[in-house]
Amino acid sequence: MRILTGKWKGEILWQLTQGTLRFGELRRAIPGITQHMLTTQLRDLERHGLVKRTLYAEVPPRVEYELTRAAFDLRPVFEEIQRWSETHAIILHPTADEAEPHDGLARPRRPKL
Numbered sequence: 001m002r003i004l005t006g007k008w009k010g011e012i013l014w015q016l017t018q019g020t021l022r023f024g025e026l027r028r029a030i031p032g033i034t035q036h037m038l039t040t041q042l043r044d045l046e047r048h049g050l051v052k053r054t055l056y057a058e059v060p061p062r063v064e065y066e067l068t069r070a071a072f073d074l075r076p077v078f079e080e081i082q083r084w085s086e087t088h089a090i091i092l093h094p095t096a097d098e099a100e101p102h103d104g105l106a107r108p109r110r111p112k113l
Contacts, residue, residue, distance in 0.1 A: 003048040008033055008041045010078075013067065016051065017075045020066040045071075 004010065008030065015021060015029045027038055042065060045051040050071035056062040085092065 003045075003050065004074075006041065006044075008037060009045060012038070012041055012045065013050065013071060013074065014078050014082075016065060016067045017072070017078055020064050022062065022064055026065065 004013075011030050011033075012026065015026055021029070023038070023042075026042075027033060027035065030038070033041075042051060042053070046053050049068055052066050052068050054064045054066070056064070
């Protein structure tokens with residue numbers, strides 16, 4: 001499970017289930033991700049055998065990313081998560097991490113156990 005966890009890995013893998021994408025296409029498809037974070041997460045996914053990176057010897061160089069067979073086998077899992085989120089969208093708060101507290105005050109952090 002560790003190779004799949006992280007704020008952006010699931011979103012990157014979900015986008016790549018739609019097909020092969022170039023770096024810029026991936027970045028535009030994932031609002032809020034920085035170039036540095038996308039690069040880091042793609043390298044990690046590639047290192048773990050979930051993403052295949054293809055570099056074309058062109059000027060300028062073209063790089064494409066696609067899922068490996070192992071990662072593509074996760075597609076039904078992602079589709080089920082998508083169905084779950086659509087079913088429960090009315091009670092979920094997908095932007096809660098980005099939103100300011102309603103009263104404008106910072107919330108105390110929970111102590112680490």
